[in-house]
Amino acid sequence: MKNIFLSIFLTGFYTLKAQNYKAYQFYDQKGKEIKTDKLVRELAKYDVVFFGENHNNSINHWLQLKITEALYEKKNGQLILGAEMFERDNQAQLDQYVEGKIDAKTLKDSARLWNNFSTDYKPLVDFTKNKKLKFIATNIPRRYASQTAKEGIESLNALPEKDKVYMAELPIKVTLETPGYPEMKTMMGEHADGTKVMNFISAQAIKDATMAESILKNYESGKTFIHYNGNFHSKEFGGIYWYIRQKNPNLKMAVISVFESENPELKVPEKEYIPTNFNLIIPADMTKTY
Numbered sequence: 001m002k003n004i005f006l007s008i009f010l011t012g013f014y015t016l017k018a019q020n021y022k023a024y025q026f027y028d029q030k031g032k033e034i035k036t037d038k039l040v041r042e043l044a045k046y047d048v049v050f051f052g053e054n055h056n057n058s059i060n061h062w063l064q065l066k067i068t069e070a071l072y073e074k075k076n077g078q079l080i081l082g083a084e085m086f087e088r089d090n091q092a093q094l095d096q097y098v099e100g101k102i103d104a105k106t107l108k109d110s111a112r113l114w115n116n117f118s119t120d121y122k123p124l125v126d127f128t129k130n131k132k133l134k135f136i137a138t139n140i141p142r143r144y145a146s147q148t149a150k151e152g153i154e155s156l157n158a159l160p161e162k163d164k165v166y167m168a169e170l171p172i173k174v175t176l177e178t179p180g181y182p183e184m185k186t187m188m189g190e191h192a193d194g195t196k197v198m199n200f201i202s203a204q205a206i207k208d209a210t211m212a213e214s215i216l217k218n219y220e221s222g223k224t225f226i227h228y229n230g231n232f233h234s235k236e237f238g239g240i241y242w243y244i245r246q247k248n249p250n251l252k253m254a255v256i257s258v259f260e261s262e263n264p265e266l267k268v269p270e271k272e273y274i275p276t277n278f279n280l281i282i283p284a285d286m287t288k289t290y
Helices: 002-018 036-043 058-074 088-098 104-110 117-131 142-151 153-158 181-187 194-218 239-247
Strands: 025-028 048-053 079-087 134-139 224-230 253-261 278-283
Touching: 036 058, 036 278, 048 058, 048 239, 058 079, 058 117, 058 224, 058 278, 079 088, 079 117, 079 194, 088 104, 088 117, 088 134, 117 134, 134 194, 142 153, 142 194, 153 194, 181 194, 194 224, 194 239, 224 239, 239 253
Parallel strands: 048 224, 048 253, 079 134, 079 224, 253 278
Antiparallel strands: 025 278
């Protein structure tokens, strides 16, 4: 009997020990696993790289930093950074911080930073500062996106010209042909007011179009512009990617999309999985930053 219990205990121990816990796994568009060193080599070939994220996922942010560091080495410093999390009218404050003219507290007091800036985005900004790179605030000031959601995109036409410099040149095309936008309409339900639905989608569109314009204005030939944004802003080659394609179809762009998985081996999800160039699979129970 003693031997039986010992056998059961050892079997359970070795089963537990053999469990392979993965923190992340990258796949290419065809569903083949890709190691990070090869991923970086591939990313270096692109003009623009969109690194999608789940805003509160710790491994997502850590990988953004590590991939950026490796891409910097691969590109011999020929890198430009930009992010959704910084709005155009805060570019001056961001520049001053990166150039060492103000400290982190002054940046926090003078710019509209996300609540998770210190843990999730400051490492990227500090990397930019240390390497003397450019970090572009690409997004529209949130007050104008909020105005669009409430009053419609046409309301932006009445703004003074000094305000319009912080958004994409008007008019912009808003269409449900843009990947991801039909999903937004579905999320609001069949009985939602049509005008409210289109205002909501237009608010997303003015963000995407502004970030696209910001990237196009600041891209430099020979460099890779890596942009950090919520996954929805570039998933399925929609959002920012789609708006850049309308203006410059010749730019070589790559999208890294992110998906959560309950599978401990982080296999490609069987449902709701539409891959882009590169796809990051992370555990659904990964530690969240907020």
